[in-house]
Amino acid sequence: MTVPNEELGVARTEESPESAASVTVPRETVEKAFAALTAGDPDALETLYDAAADRIYGLALWRTGSAEDASDVVQEVFLRIVEARSRLGRVKEPFPWLLGLAHHVAIDVARRSKRRTTVPLDGVPFLVAAEHDLASPIDAARVSRLLDRLPAAQRDAIYLKHFEECTFARIGRITGVPAFTAASRYRLGIGKLRRLLEGRR
Amino acid sequence: MTRKPDNPATPADPLAGLAPPGAPPGLKARVLVAARAALRAEPERPDRWSLLWSSRPLRLAWAASFLLLLAGHAVLVRPSRPQGQAAAPALPRPGNEADDELAAVGRLPRLDPDARPLSAGPGEPSTRSLPPLPEQPKENRT
Numbered sequence: 001m002t003v004p005n006e007e008l009g010v011a012r013t014e015e016s017p018e019s020a021a022s023v024t025v026p027r028e029t030v031e032k033a034f035a036a037l038t039a040g041d042p043d044a045l046e047t048l049y050d051a052a053a054d055r056i057y058g059l060a061l062w063r064t065g066s067a068e069d070a071s072d073v074v075q076e077v078f079l080r081i082v083e084a085r086s087r088l089g090r091v092k093e094p095f096p097w098l099l100g101l102a103h104h105v106a107i108d109v110a111r112r113s114k115r116r117t118t119v120p121l122d123g124v125p126f127l128v129a130a131e132h133d134l135a136s137p138i139d140a141a142r143v144s145r146l147l148d149r150l151p152a153a154q155r156d157a158i159y160l161k162h163f164e165e166c167t168f169a170r171i172g173r174i175t176g177v178p179a180f181t182a183a184s185r186y187r188l189g190i191g192k193l194r195r196l197l198e199g200r201r
Numbered sequence: 202m203t204r205k206p207d208n209p210a211t212p213a214d215p216l217a218g219l220a221p222p223g224a225p226p227g228l229k230a231r232v233l234v235a236a237r238a239a240l241r242a243e244p245e246r247p248d249r250w251s252l253l254w255s256s257r258p259l260r261l262a263w264a265a266s267f268l269l270l271l272a273g274h275a276v277l278v279r280p281s282r283p284q285g286q287a288a289a290p291a292l293p294r295p296g297n298e299a300d301d302e303l304a305a306v307g308r309l310p311r312l313d314p315d316a317r318p319l320s321a322g323p324g325e326p327s328t329r330s331l332p333p334l335p336e337q338p339k340e341n342r343t
Contacts (some may be wrong), residue, residue, distance in 0.1 A: 037240075045236045057228070058221035071228050078236040085240075105247055127219040140219050164214050181228050 003124040009049075030094040037085045045078065051071050051144030054094070055164065056102040062159040063106035065124050070112050080105065099164065102158045103156065110152070124148055156196040161186050 029051050036044035053074055060073035080101060081088070089099045126144040147155060156175055160166040166174065171182040253259050 040240065042240055043236050045233055045240070049232060051227065053232070056224040061221065067225070071225060071231075074224060074228060075232045077236055078232050079239050080234050084238040125218070125222055125239035128222045130205075130218050130220050143215060143219060159221065163221055190215070197215050 023088045027094065028097070034088040034091060034094055037081065038088050040085075044139050045082075048081070049078070052098055054162055055120045056098065058163065059099060059156070059159055060106040060109075061124070062102065062126055062147075064110040064113070065148065065152065066113065067124070068112075069106075069109050073102060073109050076103050076109065096166070096170055096174055097164075099160070100176075103176075143193075143197070146193055149196065150189050151190060154185045154192070156191045157182055157186040158193070 029047065031050040033044045033051065036081075037048070055133050056077055057070050060070035061067060064070055064073065077098070081098075124144060124147075125140075126147045127140045129140045136156040151157075153175070157171055158176060160171045161168075167179075168183040168186070169179040171186070175182060179183075251264070
């Protein structure tokens, strides 16, 4: 399946192994952890945590806009994995499945915590400067504040596209929307972020 | 996890050199303790009703049996009253006089076989051949 992106002027081919979500974490690591969990091995939980927790936390943070809620999401995701351990062998794409699970749990948690919403004083740290980049800390805080003004669905699309390098079709499957909706959300979100960075509304 | 700044897909990448924060350090212990406890816990056997609703084959069986009952009801009930035939009025049981009267009212009216046709005038004899009346002897008025 080819997903055109007129704004970016590129067309990506779907489902090539290189375009898989798991770039830094080998697919085999997650698959082996799933197999070990199905067999009841508790050490597999730590392997899975090391492989996936940061990325689940990142997606949850961008969705919920709260570090506390994002931590709850990570814990809830692991509990659900344990509950579903007998069916993990049937998961064809482990990492996208994990991200999809995290996305759904994050929506649940965000909905529950709406009742106790508090406005953070210093904004949500959606981004931090990369280790090699010394000039970015100020930018990170500024971009985080601007990201906070985007709708959560658009933030999701930007996160999955930029940091997980997912195709729009995969983003659609993870977030439960058609590929074109995912592409549209990304285009709108990144466009608005650029306008905000330029000082325009 | 940072995106390459020279990615042609985003010429002016607003997120270049930035990355989402990792999970907090204390979270790992908390998550693993909870997950291991859940792993050790004996999985609860679901009760029969929740099993009925959660199992797909059983849900299908529910639906199939309901449809079967519905179809059976339609097939068995329909022939009991033939189409185009109105139900006969219930007649009262014989033996009671009042009931007999009611029965007579409910009964279909019978045509009198000796009735004159409508075309015949009041003075005209019936077209129906009637047996000749016996001649009566003339009376002497003297």
